[in-house]
Amino acid sequence: MKLRLYSIVIIAILTLVVPAVFLRGTLPQQTATEIDGLAQFASMQGVSLGPLIWSEGFNNASTWTLSGSTPAILQVNNSLTLKVVLQYKTTAQTLSVYHTVSLPLDQGPIVTLRLQVSGGVSYGVRFWGVTASNKPFSAWHEGSSLQHRPGRGTSETIQANLVSESSIPNPTLSLAGAKITRMAIYIEAVPFISGTFSMRLFSLKANSVLITKANSNEVGGNFTALVADLGPAIATQKLFQVFVGLDIQGSSDLSYVPYFTTGASVAAQGYTYITKVATTYELALLSPRQVNSSPLFSGNVHSSSLVVSARTGEISFFRLNSISIRFFSTQTAQSANLDPGTSRELVYYFFVFLFVIPVVMVVLVVKVFKDEH
Numbered sequence: 001m002k003l004r005l006y007s008i009v010i011i012a013i014l015t016l017v018v019p020a021v022f023l024r025g026t027l028p029q030q031t032a033t034e035i036d037g038l039a040q041f042a043s044m045q046g047v048s049l050g051p052l053i054w055s056e057g058f059n060n061a062s063t064w065t066l067s068g069s070t071p072a073i074l075q076v077n078n079s080l081t082l083k084v085v086l087q088y089k090t091t092a093q094t095l096s097v098y099h100t101v102s103l104p105l106d107q108g109p110i111v112t113l114r115l116q117v118s119g120g121v122s123y124g125v126r127f128w129g130v131t132a133s134n135k136p137f138s139a140w141h142e143g144s145s146l147q148h149r150p151g152r153g154t155s156e157t158i159q160a161n162l163v164s165e166s167s168i169p170n171p172t173l174s175l176a177g178a179k180i181t182r183m184a185i186y187i188e189a190v191p192f193i194s195g196t197f198s199m200r201l202f203s204l205k206a207n208s209v210l211i212t213k214a215n216s217n218e219v220g221g222n223f224t225a226l227v228a229d230l231g232p233a234i235a236t237q238k239l240f241q242v243f244v245g246l247d248i249q250g251s252s253d254l255s256y257v258p259y260f261t262t263g264a265s266v267a268a269q270g271y272t273y274i275t276k277v278a279t280t281y282e283l284a285l286l287s288p289r290q291v292n293s294s295p296l297f298s299g300n301v302h303s304s305s306l307v308v309s310a311r312t313g314e315i316s317f318f319r320l321n322s323i324s325i326r327f328f329s330t331q332t333a334q335s336a337n338l339d340p341g342t343s344r345e346l347v348y349y350f351f352v353f354l355f356v357i358p359v360v361m362v363v364l365v366v367k368v369f370k371d372e373h
Helices: 002-022 162-167 340-372
Strands: 029-036 043-055 064-067 072-076 080-086 093-104 110-117 122-130 136-138 155-161 179-189 195-214 218-223 225-232 239-250 255-262 265-270 281-287 303-312 315-331
Touching: 043 093, 043 218, 043 315, 064 072, 080 093, 080 179, 093 195, 110 122, 110 179, 122 155, 122 162, 155 162, 179 195, 195 218, 218 225, 225 315, 239 255, 239 265, 239 303, 255 281, 303 315
Parallel strands: none
Antiparallel strands: 029 315, 043 195, 043 225, 064 093, 072 080, 080 195, 093 179, 110 155, 110 195, 122 136, 122 179, 218 315, 225 303, 239 281, 239 315, 255 265, 255 303, 265 281
């Protein structure tokens, strides 16, 4: 009796184990490949805000135009004040203030606005321009930190890199001769919002960019950002991680965020780092999942770049030691592609293990118990 039971148990085990051995999973396996980001290293430069190239005096109301179906009051006198009473509606409401400007993109203008917007509504800033041949283009895009910002009821300062804002929606745009000619500041409310809201613009100006170029992988000076040109733009659809080895020094309050960019778009972002007391070295991890902001200064629109942007303080020394870029690579198991002959064998295989063996086991069990009785 015991011997027969052992035989049945062994057959049962084999029945369960053999399919697991021979019918292994055939789904694609994901692994990572790695490339040296310094293989095509082109240049390094330190970047900071340059001289003032334009400032709005708020002394000419005719250069500001109000657009929208909602009645509002616009005042321009040393600052700009917009007051609006929103009625209860089932649709969203938007009100825009347009202004004419002239900012050449080849100067790399950085626009700075200091404003205050009531809570309960959102606001944003948009730009438009023309090319050297007078062809119009939009210099804004959805997903930008300049769009749909919640009003906080307190004074805020926001900055816009007009080269980046122009290049993201227009990747082939030539900066030579192109300029920004129009801008808009808007407030918006979602459906069912009503009440009195206001926006006040205290200052509006544009600065050029100061660039200090280096002939090696290190640079010294006083900068708010470091940009390393890594060569032609790298496809980042399967980007996994970026590891950056760097040495950095700066002011006592220095904190910084590393970005890996392709053109003017951020492909991966790191955490906020602070300088160390014992060493200047840092190994930073950047990930596509970490992207939640964009640097004010960006690299060449036709290249991949590493941008190290100071969040507070200034950078006085920077050296790029290494950069490893890792991508997902999909490898498909060979057994996933079956020829007709293999398919027929699998049909027989399943027939045996799903029907023949269970029937044989039932017959054996019945026979064992019959013999006992």
